Amino acid sequence: xxxxxxxxxxxxxxxxxxxxxxxxxxxxxxxxxxxxxxxxxxxxxxxxxxxxxxxxxxxxxxxxxxxxxxxxxxxxxxxxxxxxxxxxxxxxxxxxxxxxxxxxxxxxxxxxxxxxxxxxxxxxxxxxxxxxxxxxxxxxxxxxxxxxxxx
Amino acid sequence: xxxxxxxxxxxxxxxxxxxxxxxxxxxxxxxxxxxxxxxxxxxxxxxxxxxxxxxxxxxxxxxxxxxxxxxxxxxxxxxxxxxxxxxxxxxxxxxxxxxxxxxxxxxxxxxxxxxxxxxxxxxxxxxxxxxxxxxxxxxxxxxxxxxxxxxxxxxxxxxxxxxxxxxxxxxxxxxxxxxxxxxxxxxxxxxxxxxxxxxxxxxxxxxxxxxxxxxxxxxxxxxxxxxxxxxxxxxxxxxxxxxxxxxxxxxxxxxxxxxxxxxxxxxxxxxxxxxxxxxxxxxxxxxxxxxxxxxxxxxxxxxxxxxxxxxxxxxxxxxxxxxxxxxxxxxxxxxxxxxxxxxxxxxxxxxxxxxxxxxxxxxxxxxxxxxxxxxxxxxxxxxxxxxxxxxxxxxxxxxxxxxxxxxxxxxxxxxxxxxxxxxxxxxxxxxxxxxxxxxxxx
Numbered sequence: 001x002x003x004x005x006x007x008x009x010x011x012x013x014x015x016x017x018x019x020x021x022x023x024x025x026x027x028x029x030x031x032x033x034x035x036x037x038x039x040x041x042x043x044x045x046x047x048x049x050x051x052x053x054x055x056x057x058x059x060x061x062x063x064x065x066x067x068x069x070x071x072x073x074x075x076x077x078x079x080x081x082x083x084x085x086x087x088x089x090x091x092x093x094x095x096x097x098x099x100x101x102x103x104x105x106x107x108x109x110x111x112x113x114x115x116x117x118x119x120x121x122x123x124x125x126x127x128x129x130x131x132x133x134x135x136x137x138x139x140x141x142x143x144x145x146x147x148x149x150x151x
Numbered sequence: 152x153x154x155x156x157x158x159x160x161x162x163x164x165x166x167x168x169x170x171x172x173x174x175x176x177x178x179x180x181x182x183x184x185x186x187x188x189x190x191x192x193x194x195x196x197x198x199x200x201x202x203x204x205x206x207x208x209x210x211x212x213x214x215x216x217x218x219x220x221x222x223x224x225x226x227x228x229x230x231x232x233x234x235x236x237x238x239x240x241x242x243x244x245x246x247x248x249x250x251x252x253x254x255x256x257x258x259x260x261x262x263x264x265x266x267x268x269x270x271x272x273x274x275x276x277x278x279x280x281x282x283x284x285x286x287x288x289x290x291x292x293x294x295x296x297x298x299x300x301x302x303x304x305x306x307x308x309x310x311x312x313x314x315x316x317x318x319x320x321x322x323x324x325x326x327x328x329x330x331x332x333x334x335x336x337x338x339x340x341x342x343x344x345x346x347x348x349x350x351x352x353x354x355x356x357x358x359x360x361x362x363x364x365x366x367x368x369x370x371x372x373x374x375x376x377x378x379x380x381x382x383x384x385x386x387x388x389x390x391x392x393x394x395x396x397x398x399x400x401x402x403x404x405x406x407x408x409x410x411x412x413x414x415x416x417x418x419x420x421x422x423x424x425x426x427x428x429x430x431x432x433x434x435x436x437x438x439x440x441x442x443x444x445x446x447x448x449x450x451x452x453x454x455x456x457x458x459x460x461x462x463x464x465x466x467x468x469x470x471x472x473x474x475x476x477x478x479x480x481x482x483x484x485x486x487x488x489x490x491x492x493x494x495x496x497x498x499x500x501x502x503x504x505x506x507x508x509x510x511x512x513x514x515x516x517x518x519x520x521x522x523x524x525x526x527x528x529x530x531x532x533x534x535x536x537x538x539x540x541x542x543x544x545x546x547x548x549x550x551x552x553x554x555x556x557x558x559x560x561x562x563x564x565x566x567x568x569x570x571x572x573x574x575x576x577x578x579x580x581x582x583x584x585x586x587x588x589x590x591x592x593x
């Protein structure tokens with residue numbers, strides 16, 4: 001019944017165009033807010049250096065994301081690298097040896113020292129932006145979660 | 152070629168599908184046997200697989216639109232020349248993209264992993280397609296059935312989201328990881344929504360033909376579904392980035408929007424099936440079979456999509472193979488079944504060739520092998536993902552240990568993937584040969 005009433009409302013006159021353009025307007029507003037406010041949440045800003053910027057481009061140039069993840073986004077062949085720098089038992093030396101020599105699954109890309117330094121600087125910046133995966137959390141009544149730890 | 156532009160797109164789309172399946176199968180085996188096919192390492196293979204599959208979806212959907220507009224919508228194409236230029240852009244850019252992957256030249260953004268410069272010809276080709284489409288359909292503006300709205304929306308949002316996906320080239324976006332990830336997945340979420348508009352528009356068009364009732368595409372429910380789909384496309388993308396520390400309202404909005412698009416489509420298709428006329432169904436037996444399969448996959452993926460869009464569950468499933476199961480279930484189970492239905496409809500329509508009993512049997516066997524293998528493939532990914540999520544969050548085991556524990560599921564997934572490849576090869580080989588023979592005779 002509710003569906004039918006709603007459907008009749010939608011089909012009347014030029015309402016289709018009104019709904020369409022209203023949604024477009026909302027979409028543009030939403031997009032603008034996201035573009036302008038996104039930078040408020042960069043907790044790693046202090047670690048953004050020229051090296052880390054170069055490291056990001058190298059990360060893309062060697063298509064690292066086809067195997068690795070950042071914040072659980074990316075490939076499934078390798079580990080999530082978001083916090084590889086600060087995880088106990090890992091850290092910069094651990095990451096450096098992987099980047100320098102590869103593993104059974106990861107090719108050796110024969111990077112030079114400057115490139116390795118840039119990639120490590122990028123991973124250091126990434127590490128400071130947040131936590132992935134989130135281990136300590138509390139489930140709220142509405143199915144959302146509250147993260148218990150932060151950077 | 153001038154007359155058969157839609158058919159050329161369909162021919163290329165089947166080739167792209169088979170290419171995507173080949174590289175996908177190799178990827179799956181490289182997952183469990185890292186030394187497998189060393190000639191083409193995983194980091195080159197995966198983008199090849201993704202690009203071929205995305206090409207299959209776009210080529211078959213676009214080919215259908217080029218074919219249906221003049222043939223069934225009484226709308227002669229605004230410019231055949233533009234359509235020919237469109238296809239040449241597509242082919243040449245496609246070859247350049249394959250070359251860039253093989254030579255290890257990457258742009259390195261997930262899904263669009265080719266060098267950013269190659270995005271320009273892709274954008275131009277879609278712009279040409281968009282101009283051609285709107286100049287063609289403008290003649291009937293005001294009386295558009297829902298599929299014309301959906302195709303129009305799909306084209307516009309592809310152009311917007313494809314551009315948005317390249318905002319990373321500006322330091323303002325690139326130098327802030329959180330903003331970059333948010334905008335990237337905002338673009339990708341809506342991009343998938345835009346191709347869904349093209350695919351679901353095609354589904355409604357084919358169901359209207361099979362049913363022989365023009366009312367389906369002008370029904371109130373169809374428009375209600377379209378607007379809900381559009382709402383979802385615009386605001387329902389953030390379930391991809393629940394874990395990214397972005398503004399909380401972005402996550403809450405997406406959670407609230409949820410996945411209503413597939414639910415409504417499933418309802419329409421269900422209503423349609425129950426009222427289908429037997430005679431028409433027999434005539435279009437093969438397209439009908441694939442549409443029915445897509446209904447079942449819609450149902451399975453709705454359940455999965457709703458579950459993983461709940462943040463408390465998403466925290467366990469995000470970054471696991473459950474996300475892959477959702478993506479594969481949608482692209483193979485839903486999109487590919489719908490698009491194969493459209494491809495088979497077009498082939499029988501244009502060639503007037505009726506498959507013999509033996510040929511129909513081959514396609515039917517392919518259909519069953521595909522669907523059974525896909526079900527095993529999908530379940531293996533879900534089990535692997537559930538195990539990975541539990542071992543990561545609750546047991547906090549290292550990545551390598553987790554991968555060893557889920558290896559049996561991944562071996563089964565690779566074998567089932569091979570089954571999907573064989574099944575779709577059997578399904579598409581005869582239609583592909585039929586088109587080739589038809590074009591040769593022309």
